[in-house]
Amino acid sequence: MHQVSWEEAQLPPIGILSPAYKSNGHVFTSGCVGSLPDGSIAETVEEQTELAIKNLSTILTTSGSSLDKVLKVLLFIADPADGPKVNEIYAKYFLQKPARSCVVVAFPNGKIKVELECVAEYE
Numbered sequence: 001m002h003q004v005s006w007e008e009a010q011l012p013p014i015g016i017l018s019p020a021y022k023s024n025g026h027v028f029t030s031g032c033v034g035s036l037p038d039g040s041i042a043e044t045v046e047e048q049t050e051l052a053i054k055n056l057s058t059i060l061t062t063s064g065s066s067l068d069k070v071l072k073v074l075l076f077i078a079d080p081a082d083g084p085k086v087n088e089i090y091a092k093y094f095l096q097k098p099a100r101s102c103v104v105v106a107f108p109n110g111k112i113k114v115e116l117e118c119v120a121e122y123e
Contacts, residue, residue, distance in 0.1 A: 004063050019059045027063040027122050031076065031115040032056040045082045045113040049089040052116050057093075065122035067093055073100040076115040080104050086114055 004020040004027075020029045032055040034048025035041055042048045057067050073094065077086055083102070094100075098118070107115070 004059065020063050022063055022122060025121055025123075026071075027060060027065045027118075027120045029056060029059050029117050029120075031074075031117045032059065033112050033115050041109070041111040043111075045077075045079075045085055046089060048112070048114045049086050052114055053089070053093045056116055056118060060118075060120055060122075063120075063122055065120040067120075068096060069122065070094065070096075070098045070118045070120040072119045073098055074117045075100060075102045076105045076107075077102065078105065078107055078113045082113060 004018065004022065017030045019032075020027050022028075032052045033041065034051035035055065036051065042051050053067070060066050060069070075086070075090070077083060107113075
């Protein structure tokens with residue numbers, strides 16, 4: 001088992017979380033939000049979704065994987081009315097249509113509108 005560090009991913013650290021763990025040919029990521037390089041959160045759900053997926057992609061690439069190798073996504077959204085907007089952006093990146101669950105949640109940080117985590121294969 002190998003822990004991927006925030007330094008390896010070149011992303012700002014988030015609390016006590018590890019961005020990912022690699023084990024037995026799989027990468028298990030922590031949740032990725034729509035944060036900018038300075039750690040601030042983008043304003044709109046569209047911007048947050050784009051950034052969250054890009055941050056997830058960065059962690060996967062650092063882990064020797066990619067969005068194309070994602071097997072399962074867990075998507076969290078704050079407002080179910082944002083679902084169509086999030087789905088439109090999500091579909092641009094996840095062309096292979098991995099298994100996915102979507103849960104409506106109340107984030108502790110009220111600025112966060114979307115978060116994604118996944119399990120992917122790596123070589």
